[in-house]
Amino acid sequence: MKVAEYHKKGLKNFVEEKPEGYKTLGSAKEGVHRVEIYILEENGKIKDAKFSSSKRCKKLMAIADLVTEKIKGLDTSSIGINDEEILQFFQEEREKDKMKNRLEIVKKAV
Numbered sequence: 001m002k003v004a005e006y007h008k009k010g011l012k013n014f015v016e017e018k019p020e021g022y023k024t025l026g027s028a029k030e031g032v033h034r035v036e037i038y039i040l041e042e043n044g045k046i047k048d049a050k051f052s053s054s055k056r057c058k059k060l061m062a063i064a065d066l067v068t069e070k071i072k073g074l075d076t077s078s079i080g081i082n083d084e085e086i087l088q089f090f091q092e093e094r095e096k097d098k099m100k101n102r103l104e105i106v107k108k109a110v
Contacts, residue, residue, distance in 0.1 A: 011061060012065060014052070023039060025110060028107075039071075060105060064106045
């Protein structure tokens with residue numbers, strides 16, 4: 001899928017600021033790009049996840065949205081992100097290096 005298509009479908013987990021009752025899982029910043037991940041935890045599992053980020057990079061936002069979707073339901077003690085699965089999802093994107101870089105930024109926040 002292309003990032004533009006993903007955005008057309010709508011970002012499910014983007015928020016302007018930390019939602020009430022959520023805790024900050026982590027944040028990362030690289031140059032002009034920043035991302036923060038928030039989670040709602042219940043019994044040691046991630047019940048829900050949201051993110052806020054700089055709106056400048058659509059690639060960063062799409063990857064952060066997909067990652068927050070993927071971590072829902074995981075144990076907070078063992079959050080894992082499958083790089084290959086995320087990059088494969090956006091395989092139609094041409095700028096592979098940028099996609100890998102944005103994924104690394106999101107991973108630092110997780």
